[in-house]
Amino acid sequence: MLQATDEAPEVTAADHDGETVTLSFAEPTVLYFYPRDDTPGCTVEAEGFDAELAAYRDAGVAVYGVSTDDVESHAAFRAKYDLDIDLLADPDGEVATAFGVAVEGGTADRVTYVLADGEVKRVYRGVDPDGHARDVLQDLVDDGVVAGE
Template identity: 55%
Template sequence: MLEPGDPAPDVSAPNQHGESVTPDFTEPTVVFFYPEDFTSGCTVEANEFQAALAEFRELGITVYGVSMDDVDRHADFADEEGLLFDLLADPDGEVAEAFGVSTDLGYADRRTFLVADGEVRATDAPDPAGHADEVLGDARSEFAVGG
């Protein structure tokens, strides 16, 4: 798994709208990997990132959720939950592999990466509940912004 100080990988994947997305890891970015759309923990985590999305954006941080679900399932999940950030479809686990996230059980392990300036700045293996607020606090500390 990538660790703080490692270079951020170059990745691209389709989002829930079928648009190819290549995150700009020179800018502050959160990439959270989660096992599966519509499961209880993953729904809690995604909704908490959505609830904090305005605060992330105020800090100039882009948020991406990544799972091995396909574009159509991501679209349904985003619509049902009102998610306004990109969910990247990684059905073959290529994005997960680039970050060193295990897919041995047929889904991505729950891992979060804070990335900026082309490198991993922090990582976490979170519990879903309260995770978005933890990441927001970490981001404020890491980038010495906000309060």
């Protein structure tokens, strides 16, 4: 698993609309891995990031959720919960592997990365989905990755 100060890998994946997205992480980005669409913990986490999305965008931080679900599953998940958060499909686990995130039984572990300037700034393991998005945003301010209000 990548650690703070490691170089961030460039990754490419399809988003919830089937559009190809390539991320190099030069700009501040939160990349959160989660096991499955439309499961209780994953829904809480996605809704949390979605609720904080305007604050992340105001701070100049991109947010992407990544799971091994396919594009169609992501689109249905976003529609069901009226989410605006960007979701990346990683059905072969290539993005997870690039970050050293374990994929067991076809699902990725719940891990969040904060990336900027092409490197890993912070790693969250064993994430409690409830309140996680708010905590990460506060840590971005506390760590000086983004300016506070």
